[in-house]
Amino acid sequence: MSLYTLLGALEIGLIFSLVALGVYISFRLLRFPDLTVDGSFPLGGAVAATMIAAGYDPFTSTIVATIAGAVAGLITGWLNVRLKIMDLLASILMMIALYSINLRIMGKPNVPLIMEPTVFNVLQPEALVDYVFRPLLLVFVVLAVKLMLDAYFATQSGLAIRATGSNARMARAQGVNTGLAVLAGMALSNALVGLAGALFAQTQGGADISMGVGTIVIGLAAVIVGESLLPSRKLYLATIAVIVGAIVYRFFIALALNSDFIGLQAQDLNLVTALLVTVALVVPKLRQHWSGKKGS
Amino acid sequence: MLKATDLRLTFNPGTPIETQALRGMSLEIPTGQFVTVIGSNGAGKSTFLNAVSGEQRVDSGTIEIDGIDMTRQPVWGRARHVARVFQDPLAGTCEDLTIEENMALAKMRGQRRGFSFAVKPALREEFRAQLATLGLGLENRLSDRIGLLSGGQRQAVSLLMAALQPSRLLLLDEHTAALDPRTAAFVLELTVRIVAEHKLTTMMVTHSMRQALDVGQRTVMLHQGRVVLDVSGPEREGLDVHHLLDMFEKVRGEEVDDDALLLS
Numbered sequence: 001m002s003l004y005t006l007l008g009a010l011e012i013g014l015i016f017s018l019v020a021l022g023v024y025i026s027f028r029l030l031r032f033p034d035l036t037v038d039g040s041f042p043l044g045g046a047v048a049a050t051m052i053a054a055g056y057d058p059f060t061s062t063i064v065a066t067i068a069g070a071v072a073g074l075i076t077g078w079l080n081v082r083l084k085i086m087d088l089l090a091s092i093l094m095m096i097a098l099y100s101i102n103l104r105i106m107g108k109p110n111v112p113l114i115m116e117p118t119v120f121n122v123l124q125p126e127a128l129v130d131y132v133f134r135p136l137l138l139v140f141v142v143l144a145v146k147l148m149l150d151a152y153f154a155t156q157s158g159l160a161i162r163a164t165g166s167n168a169r170m171a172r173a174q175g176v177n178t179g180l181a182v183l184a185g186m187a188l189s190n191a192l193v194g195l196a197g198a199l200f201a202q203t204q205g206g207a208d209i210s211m212g213v214g215t216i217v218i219g220l221a222a223v224i225v226g227e228s229l230l231p232s233r234k235l236y237l238a239t240i241a242v243i244v245g246a247i248v249y250r251f252f253i254a255l256a257l258n259s260d261f262i263g264l265q266a267q268d269l270n271l272v273t274a275l276l277v278t279v280a281l282v283v284p285k286l287r288q289h290w291s292g293k294k295g296s
Numbered sequence: 297m298l299k300a301t302d303l304r305l306t307f308n309p310g311t312p313i314e315t316q317a318l319r320g321m322s323l324e325i326p327t328g329q330f331v332t333v334i335g336s337n338g339a340g341k342s343t344f345l346n347a348v349s350g351e352q353r354v355d356s357g358t359i360e361i362d363g364i365d366m367t368r369q370p371v372w373g374r375a376r377h378v379a380r381v382f383q384d385p386l387a388g389t390c391e392d393l394t395i396e397e398n399m400a401l402a403k404m405r406g407q408r409r410g411f412s413f414a415v416k417p418a419l420r421e422e423f424r425a426q427l428a429t430l431g432l433g434l435e436n437r438l439s440d441r442i443g444l445l446s447g448g449q450r451q452a453v454s455l456l457m458a459a460l461q462p463s464r465l466l467l468l469d470e471h472t473a474a475l476d477p478r479t480a481a482f483v484l485e486l487t488v489r490i491v492a493e494h495k496l497t498t499m500m501v502t503h504s505m506r507q508a509l510d511v512g513q514r515t516v517m518l519h520q521g522r523v524v525l526d527v528s529g530p531e532r533e534g535l536d537v538h539h540l541l542d543m544f545e546k547v548r549g550e551e552v553d554d555d556a557l558l559l560s
Binding site: 172 | 349351370371372373375376380382387388389390391392393397400401402404405406407409410411412413414415441
């Protein structure tokens with residue numbers, strides 16, 4: 001694997017670590033199986049790309065894309081909390097609604113960003129080549145997001161969200177408005193995914209309606225890989241694990257797709273993802289099984 | 297002061313499994329009183345407690361705490377005035393959070409939760425001092441996950457948590473029922489101490505007639521969703537478990553007589 005592909009994998013891994021952090025918030029902290037991300041990821045991309053193509057500043061566009069993601073999460077949460085639709089179904093409804101909404105936003109199946117300014121090429125110093133600078137900038141973004149999340153979940157309101165996911169009955173007895181906590185958590189989770197989508201569109205030369213397919217699986221894969229590499233219940237370690245998981249996962253994908261002897265091509269990506277997640281899910285169980293046998 | 301007036305609640309109305317859980321249940325608990333509530337299975341003890349805590353909406357009747365109408369308030373809205381310890385030791389704490397995080401959560405019961413850090417050094421010292429009074433060595437395990445503690449330890453911490461923030465009413469829902477006898481005795485002793493220390497208005501639901509007479513100042517027996525016995529003062533002093541059992545049989549007997557009348 002060349003340095004170029006390596007840095008490319010790092011770049012995409014870092015972007016997807018934002019998705020993974022979002023998935024960690026919904027699946028692990030809130031215990032809300034949220035598939036909205038398959039829609040909010042391209043939503044972030046669509047909003048950012050369309051705004052940049054229309055001449056808006058790339059930073060403003062990225063912020064608006066993040067907010068759009070938050071709104072999508074808020075609606076999924078609302079469907080579940082207020083309308084009492086089952087969590088998984090509420091998120092699927094939102095996901096397919098977003099497919100149409102994304103097409104409406106873009107007005108066509110894809111919005112290319114070729115010569116337009118992006119947060120990456122605006123900030124890029126002369127001395128660095130783009131494929132080195134992009135992952136470098138992303139490292140800062142991801143670290144900043146991680147530290148902010150760690151801090152937030154240690155605050156009174158962040159603690160209320162964690163309590164809601166862990167034991168909603170107890171949280172209510174302590175005066176936590178658990179409905180509101182779910183809404184806040186879902187908004188935060190999908191805001192991160194929207195941000196990831198916006199950054200993805202800006203590194204990959206545009207937004208595409210199909211860019212969201214399988215986002216949730218990649219996010220979950222990152223969370224699961226991270227948890228099996230660095231198992232910890234401490235939040236600041238768990239967020240690190242999730243980020244590492246996203247990057248490691250991406251390297252495996254790059255390795256699989258770039259090893260000529262395996263004969264895999266880019267279109268096999270989703271198949272490889274599904275296989276990797278299956279392996280990641282089964283291995284801990286097998287390990288338990290074996291150690292259990294040894295013990296008895 | 298708790299004032300519950302004419303509470304009525306029917307589960308599954310209009311179906312073959314219709315159950316009238318509360319049938320005109322009324323109870324007043326003056327400020328500072330410790331009341332124990334007994335009754336057989338299905339007497340409506342838990343339903344009444346859940347109605348007061350807000351987990352169960354009633355069909356009719358009113359629930360007031362210190363003159364504030366709570367009847368339509370959600371659980372989290374009542375939490376400002378009502379503290380609660382659950383029967384299941386696992387239910388009263390968040391197993392994924394640390395001991396100090398659980399306590400911080402309870403410290404803010406019913407308060408607005410803002411963006412300041414939940415566990416601050418001063419607070420941590422307060423928690424440490426509180427935990428030290430338990431004599432379980434938990435004061436050195438503040439950052440341990442509470443899921444690592446035993447049921448009895450978690451129940452003891454739950455009791456401390458209930459008293460971290462002032463409340464107008466403390467609800468104890470058979471909170472020693474799931475513990476082994478020794479631990480149950482410890483938790484009950486702790487309950488009496490904490491209630492006395494904070495002069496808490498308390499309603500304790502229990503299965504144990506012994507317990508019901510040993511602690512508190514007043515005992516109430518429920519049957520078929522209303523109060524059938526209400527003793528306090530000297531009358532209660534003279535009561536023993538077999539008296540309660542006799543009264544219990546009598547109430548049950550009347551019910552049989554009613555049926556006999558109906559069928560004859």
